[in-house]
Amino acid sequence: xxxxxxxxxxxxxxxxxxxxxxxxxxxxxxxxxxxxxxxxxxxxxxxxxxxxxxxxxxxxxxxxxxxxxxxxxxxxxxxxxxxxxxxxxxxxxxxxxxxxxxxxxxxxxxxxxxxxxxxxxxxxxxxxxxxxxxxxxxxxxxxxxxxxxxxxxxxxxxxxxxxxxxxxxxxxxxxxxxxxxxxxxxxxxxxxxxxxxxxxxxxxxxxxxxxxxxxxxxxxxxxxxxxxxxxxxxxxxxxxxxxxxxxxxxxxxxxxxxxxxxxxxxxxxxxxxxxxxxxxxxxxxxxxxxxxxxxxxxxxxxxxxxxxxxxxxxxxxxxxxxxxxxxxxxxxxxxxxxxxxxxxxxxxxxxxxxxxxxxxxxxxxxxxxxxxxxxxxxxxxxxxxxxxxxxxxxxxxxxxxxxxxxxxxxxxxxxxxxxxxxxxxxxxxxxxxxxxxxxxxxxxxxxxxxxxxxxxxxxxxxxxxxxxxxxxxxxxxxxxxxxxxxxxxxxxxxxxxxxxxxxxxxxxxxxxxxxxxxxxxxxxxxxxxxxxxxxxxxxxxxxxxxxxxxxxxxxxxxxxxxxxxxxxxxxxxxxxxxxxxxxxxxxxxxxxxxxxxxxxxxxxxxxxxxxxxxxxxxxxxxxxxxxxxxxxxxxxxxxxxxxxxxxxxxxxxxxxxxxxxxxxxxxxxxxxxxxxxxxxxxxxxxxxxxxxxxxxxxxxxxxxxxxxxxxxxxxxxxxxxxxx
Numbered sequence: 001x002x003x004x005x006x007x008x009x010x011x012x013x014x015x016x017x018x019x020x021x022x023x024x025x026x027x028x029x030x031x032x033x034x035x036x037x038x039x040x041x042x043x044x045x046x047x048x049x050x051x052x053x054x055x056x057x058x059x060x061x062x063x064x065x066x067x068x069x070x071x072x073x074x075x076x077x078x079x080x081x082x083x084x085x086x087x088x089x090x091x092x093x094x095x096x097x098x099x100x101x102x103x104x105x106x107x108x109x110x111x112x113x114x115x116x117x118x119x120x121x122x123x124x125x126x127x128x129x130x131x132x133x134x135x136x137x138x139x140x141x142x143x144x145x146x147x148x149x150x151x152x153x154x155x156x157x158x159x160x161x162x163x164x165x166x167x168x169x170x171x172x173x174x175x176x177x178x179x180x181x182x183x184x185x186x187x188x189x190x191x192x193x194x195x196x197x198x199x200x201x202x203x204x205x206x207x208x209x210x211x212x213x214x215x216x217x218x219x220x221x222x223x224x225x226x227x228x229x230x231x232x233x234x235x236x237x238x239x240x241x242x243x244x245x246x247x248x249x250x251x252x253x254x255x256x257x258x259x260x261x262x263x264x265x266x267x268x269x270x271x272x273x274x275x276x277x278x279x280x281x282x283x284x285x286x287x288x289x290x291x292x293x294x295x296x297x298x299x300x301x302x303x304x305x306x307x308x309x310x311x312x313x314x315x316x317x318x319x320x321x322x323x324x325x326x327x328x329x330x331x332x333x334x335x336x337x338x339x340x341x342x343x344x345x346x347x348x349x350x351x352x353x354x355x356x357x358x359x360x361x362x363x364x365x366x367x368x369x370x371x372x373x374x375x376x377x378x379x380x381x382x383x384x385x386x387x388x389x390x391x392x393x394x395x396x397x398x399x400x401x402x403x404x405x406x407x408x409x410x411x412x413x414x415x416x417x418x419x420x421x422x423x424x425x426x427x428x429x430x431x432x433x434x435x436x437x438x439x440x441x442x443x444x445x446x447x448x449x450x451x452x453x454x455x456x457x458x459x460x461x462x463x464x465x466x467x468x469x470x471x472x473x474x475x476x477x478x479x480x481x482x483x484x485x486x487x488x489x490x491x492x493x494x495x496x497x498x499x500x501x502x503x504x505x506x507x508x509x510x511x512x513x514x515x516x517x518x519x520x521x522x523x524x525x526x527x528x529x530x531x532x533x534x535x536x537x538x539x540x541x542x543x544x545x546x547x548x549x550x551x552x553x554x555x556x557x558x559x560x561x562x563x564x565x566x567x568x569x570x571x572x573x574x575x576x577x578x579x580x581x582x583x584x585x586x587x588x589x590x591x592x593x594x595x596x597x598x599x600x601x602x603x604x605x606x607x608x609x610x611x612x613x614x615x616x617x618x619x620x621x622x623x624x625x626x627x628x629x630x631x632x633x634x635x636x637x638x639x640x641x642x643x644x645x646x647x648x649x650x651x652x653x654x655x656x657x658x659x660x661x662x663x664x665x666x667x668x669x670x671x672x673x674x675x676x677x678x679x680x681x682x683x684x685x686x687x688x689x690x691x692x693x694x695x696x697x698x699x700x701x702x703x704x705x706x707x708x709x710x711x712x713x714x715x716x717x718x719x720x721x722x723x724x
Contacts, residue, residue, distance in 0.1 A: 042420060088123070188220075190242055243624065347366065397430065486542050
């Protein structure tokens with residue numbers, strides 16, 4: 001009997017690893033072991049009640065653009081399969097349809113330029129003929145079909161071209177484009193980064209005119225980076241980069257007449273030192289809209305331009321004591337009245353204006369924000385949108401009439417919902433996730449929101465994670481001693497013991513209008529936090545003042561003082577956290593990337609008695625080194641607001657350093673230049689402060705490629721374990 005008991009015990013011990021909870025590893029995180037399944041490059045068709053998805057056959061190394069029916073979700077067919085075309089051997093990087101949806105522009109062999117911009121080989125694919133024709137012998141940028149699908153405009157070498165689909169003839173429509181001097185129809189670096197668009201031209205509704213923005217960069221100062229590569233001598237990359245207070249590109253608006261072959265410059269009015277962050281043709285083929293904003297970005301005019309006479313008319317003006325956000329939600333209805341979103345009542349809401357700019361209705365109202373505008377159904381008069389009405393960390397999809405009545409919440413699960421609507425607005429594909437539910441895709445009715453059918457789920461991933469003993473992300477609100485209520489989440493060890501004392505690592509980003517405390521599924525960093533929790537750490541995140549989705553006053557309190565109130569809130573939140581009985585007050589750290597690195601650097605200095613360690617990745621260390629559009633929106637120029645720049649610069653507080661500080665940067669960061677870290681290092685050295693730092697050769701702001709992320713996160717993990 002004793003022998004039998006011992007045998008059973010040995011057998012159970014042998015089996016115990018099978019039942020043991022697995023620990024997350026950095027290798028798994030950065031090899032994509034926890035990647036969710038999705039619907040890649042999903043696009044709703046405009047002329048049929050269908051949608052397309054870019055699918056990948058990994059074993060065959062091929063891509064397919066597959067067509068599906070919205071009502072049934074059944075696959076209708078495959079429009080393109082790369083296995084039939086040697087020209088597409090590198091795969092499909094992106095695709096767009098002609099207006100009649102009979103042809104497709106396909107990008108392949110893409111080469112990234114900056115964050116959004118890229119060069120690629122583009123092909124025109126005829127769906128019925130199954131033919132593939134190369135657009136240009138060279139790689140080009142931002143090709144777009146004309147309204148009738150007979151022509152394609154594109155950018156190449158800082159000039160604009162028009163390609164005739166039938167004749168295959170190409171016409172160059174601008175000739176003065178020159179690197180680091182003049183750009184036509186494609187944005188400069190700062191517009192791309194801060195106004196988040198690359199294609200600075202637009203076809204009108206009849207396809208006979210192209211409006212474009214011309215950028216004269218001649219007077220903009222240049223920035224040069226060393227690219228070390230594999231050669232004996234490093235190369236250099238030089239580009240125009242307007243730092244705060246420096247000269248911007250001089251922009252002008254032009255309209256090209258395709259039939260006449262002539263170009264007209266549009267005199268927008270008595271503006272000086274201004275931006276044109278958006279242009280868009282209205283439903284009237286001869287009326288162009290342009291958003292023009294002053295350098296302080298606190299006065300925005302929506303201008304309608306008569307393409308024939310060139311006469312501009314201001315139809316709408318937005319002003320703010322701090323700044324006005326540019327909207328992408330401008331939508332023209334059949335009568336050329338338009339939808340507009342604005343924060344003018346203190347929260348971002350939807351407005352309806354006549355074609356002359358007269359306010360017809362404020363469609364949404366309340367102490368909550370509209371976060372996405374999906375479209376207008378002219379047959380029912382309904383508008384579809386996303387908002388945070390169900391709590392600032394959640395997102396829901398709603399329907400409301402154009403007159404602001406009959407609002408219906410179309411999603412019923414608490415978390416983050418987003419939608420892609422069918423062309424007839426009868427259905428929408430809802431993407432849902434929460435902190436406890438991996439992403440799902442479902443077909444829903446636009447009438448009442450009821451689920452029609454599930455498309456994709458991630459139950460397999462959910463089951464896999466069940467074996468990892470992953471803790472739950474807990475959402476809460478922290479009230480600081482100053483009385484500020486701040487959204488927060490905590491990740492505690494799975495075997496959390498309230499009688500123990502735990503070290504805490506705080507994470508934040510904190511940039512204006514941003515949000516890190518959101519009820520959605522894990523990103524890659526979350527798995528790192530779960531891994532740290534398995535190692536006995538509590539990870540916390542707090543969204544302080546200046547972050548988004550809680551109204552304009554909460555967001556804009558940081559105006560002219562970036563790094564003051566946000567840093568106060570992180571320090572004050574930490575002071576609340578260290579009072580928790582289960583927190584070791586001597587072991588609190590903080591980390592962040594980019595704006596978050598600026599914050600964590602300030603926190604370890606201004607909060608030296610609170611934070612034991614900090615990690616700053618790619619930080620801004622003085623806003624004087626950052627670009628004009630972003631920085632001046634929140635600080636004005638250094639010439640006007642020197643103290644706003646310098647009093648909150650971590651460079652000027654290095655003497656306060658007490659704890660452990662790790663500083664990390666990529667040497668080829670075109671966004672937050674390595675200059676920021678080098679100046680910080682010099683200040684620390686001259687203050688005789690000890691610190692750790694790492695430079696990643698030829699890596700940009702994202703610091704990735706090959707094993708880079710694995711090595712980076714291993715370094716940060718080791719630093720946390722050693723110093724916290």
